[in-house]
Amino acid sequence: MIEKYKGIVPKGDLILIERLCEKLKGCSFLHVNSTRAGGGVAEILQRMIPILEELGLKVRWEVIEGDGKFFDITKKIHNALQGNEERFTKEMWEYHFEVNRWNAEKMNLEADAVFIHDPQPAPLIKFRPKNKESLWFWRCHIDLSNPQKSVCDHLMKYYEGYDAGIFSVSKFARGEKDLEFIVPPSIDPLSEKNRELTEQEIQETLEKFDIPPDRPMILQVSRFDRFKDPIGVIKAYRIVKRYNDCVLVLAGSPATDDPEGEIVLNEVKEFAANDPDIKVLLLPPFSDRDINALQRAATVVLQKSLKEGFGLTVSEAMWKGKPVIGGAVGGIPLQIIHRVTGFLVHSVEGAAFRIRQFLNNPTMTEKMGQKGREHVWHNFLITRQIRDYLSIWYYMKEGKEGILEL
Numbered sequence: 277m278i279e280k281y282k283g284i285v286p287k288g289d290l291i292l293i294e295r296l297c298e299k300l301k302g303c304s305f306l307h308v309n310s311t312r313a314g315g316g317v318a319e320i321l322q323r324m325i326p327i328l329e330e331l332g333l334k335v336r337w338e339v340i341e342g343d344g345k346f347f348d349i350t351k352k353i354h355n356a357l358q359g360n361e362e363r364f365t366k367e368m369w370e371y372h373f374e375v376n377r378w379n380a381e382k383m384n385l386e387a388d389a390v391f392i393h394d395p396q397p398a399p400l401i402k403f404r405p406k407n408k409e410s411l412w413f414w415r416c417h418i419d420l421s422n423p424q425k426s427v428c429d430h431l432m433k434y435y436e437g438y439d440a441g442i443f444s445v446s447k448f449a450r451g452e453k454d455l456e457f458i459v460p461p462s463i464d465p466l467s468e469k470n471r472e473l474t475e476q477e478i479q480e481t482l483e484k485f486d487i488p489p490d491r492p493m494i495l496q497v498s499r500f501d502r503f504k505d506p507i508g509v510i511k512a513y514r515i516v517k518r519y520n521d522c523v524l525v526l527a528g529s530p531a532t533d534d535p536e537g538e539i540v541l542n543e544v545k546e547f548a549a550n551d552p553d554i555k556v557l558l559l560p561p562f563s564d565r566d567i568n569a570l571q572r573a574a575t576v577v578l579q580k581s582l583k584e585g586f587g588l589t590v591s592e593a594m595w596k597g598k599p600v601i602g603g604a605v606g607g608i609p610l611q612i613i614h615r616v617t618g619f620l621v622h623s624v625e626g627a628a629f630r631i632r633q634f635l636n637n638p639t640m641t642e643k644m645g646q647k648g649r650e651h652v653w654h655n656f657l658i659t660r661q662i663r664d665y666l667s668i669w670y671y672m673k674e675g676k677e678g679i680l681e682l
């Protein structure tokens with residue numbers, strides 16, 4: 277499988293991956309998160325796990341289960357970690373812990389390396405099998421730039437038990453441990469989401485959603501989450517619309533661990549107020565080809581987030597050579613180098629200004645789109661992330677005591 281990436285991704289990453297896999301061959305690798313579909317974590321795991329298996333590792337992916345109450349609590353934790361003030365009771369934290377205990381009882385947690393993704397399953401560390409030489413990593417994908425302190429402190433009690441932490445952006449690292457690593461997420465150039473499409477495939481999607489192929493299209497793809505600022509996107513579009521013809525597409529699908537999606541979707545629909553040029557699309561899970569087609573058909577892509585762990589949608593659009601405008605938050609500035617690979621914005625007015633700049637300057641738009649694709653090639657393809665994960669694992673396994681030889 278890794279062979280297929282030759283000529284598509286940086287060669288150095290493939291060489292390193294092969295060497296690391298020789299060292300780790302036969303070792304077992306467990307990932308645990310809270311949803312199989314929807315959101316960036318599931319997106320990456322779906323692609324990464326078969327590649328790791330093919331490389332000779334024994335890989336498992338487990339998803340913790342919980343009821344509505346559990347996911348309401350974990351969404352609140354997520355929101356508080358990204359800076360909202362949320363109220364927590366002792367009982368809520370106990371419930372979070374108890375659901376994890378229940379999951380731990382029926383889940384096989386034995387593996388040489390265990391990656392626990394995000395806060396939902398963080399308490400699993402308390403059920404780490406005894407007398408086993410395994411390494412446990414807390415892999416956080418959330419924007420921790422300004423968390424609600426009490427919530428972060430509570431979570432840090434679990435974090436203490438892990439061997440190391442992995443964060444997407446350096447400023448999210450907690451500085452609580454000697455071993456904290458920075459690994460930005462990545463996209464798979466060969467997935468259905470990112471592969472090249474034919475013109476006909478793109479047109480089919482546009483027809484399906486009744487999107488005019490001959491008018492400029494502004495697109496934001498994301499879960500219906502207030503941190504993604506869909507209302508701000510509509511406001512920016514309305515400013516642009518005073519001067520330029522365009523349609524706006526807001527596409528999102530539900531995530532099983534995000535109970536707020538429906539509420540936010542209704543807010544968005546109401547705010548769109550039956551404007552025939554705003555398409556609010558609720559797509560079923562795994563609509564990868566349609567998302568791919570929408571991104572390729574777009575004239576300008578937005579990710580106007582107010583908080584963002586990384587924002588895979590930014591790299592997805594840049595890989596397709598699209599001009600991207602993103603909120604200057606979280607992991608977006610790693611991807612958008614302002615004025616080089618896209619524009620970073622801080623307001624609705626800023627977003628509107630930059631959209632118009634792209635719509636009115638096709639030559640600049642194309643150049644920046646090209647730079648964006650190169651930037652993704654160097655930094656945000658899945659092979660780089662696999663290389664990083666395996667390097668960290670190998671270092672933790674063998675390297676702490678001396679010199680590593682690859």
Ligand code: UDP
Binds near residue numbers: 497590
């Ligand atoms: N996505 C999707 N369908 C949708 C909305 C989003 O497949 O309707 C995908 C999107 O293409 C990206 C991921 O979900 O791969 C979202 O990751 P991102 O890091 O942008 O945000 P998160 O949802 O993890 O906060």
